[in-house]
Amino acid sequence: MSEDHNVAARRGRRSGPNNTRDEVLQAARVRFATEGFAATSIRRVAADAGVDPALVMQFYKSKEALFAASLALSDAVKDRITATFDGPRERLGESLTDGFLRLWEEGPDAGSLMATLRGAASNEFAAERLRDLVQARLMSVIGPKFGEGPDSAARAGVVVSMLMGLVLARDMIGVPVVKRLPRADVARMIGAQIQSILEGK
Secondary structure, eight states: OOHHHHHHHHTTOOSSSOOHHHHHHHHHHHHHHHHHHHHOOHHHHHHHHTSOHHHHHHHHSSHHHHHHHHTOOOTHHHHHHHHTTSSOGGGHHHHHHHHHHHHHHSSTTHHHHHHHHHHHTTOHHHHHHHHHIIIIIIIHHHGGGGTTSTTHHHHHHHHHHHHHHHHIIIIIIOOHHHHHSOHHHHHHHHHHHHHHHHTTO
């Protein structure tokens, strides 16, 4: 056995393809998303990933840096929101609601999004990332769909607030009656209200 292999083993690095860093990051996303920043520790993340805490620190240097990495979103977020507007205009409210919920409940960015939402209550960095998400990735896509009237920006802002509140109730707080509802039913009910706002009624 080589000396390099022994050193790697002592540091907690797995043999074979080196996916360890990604596994640590995924474990961190789950922890931050379910427990928030304050309750998450390097030791717990390391245990979840099956590595030594020293290796986590070697990769990310600090809990804050690990948290920042866990909040990174792919460009697909904006693309997926944009795609919800591809359907018939008379069903945009329902389509937008369904697509928005899917972002938070499935797909590669779900963990990062939930970590951002949960962390925003107690961590300024997460709060800033959430504001950026709302402004740069949501309002920039949703806003133009409301036209150029004097109240178009306000209507778009109300819709985004409704959607964020829905995610908060359904996926973070876990309000039972909302959590139990199938996504399609939620999209239909909330979508009808969003459709009215979209049409300026």
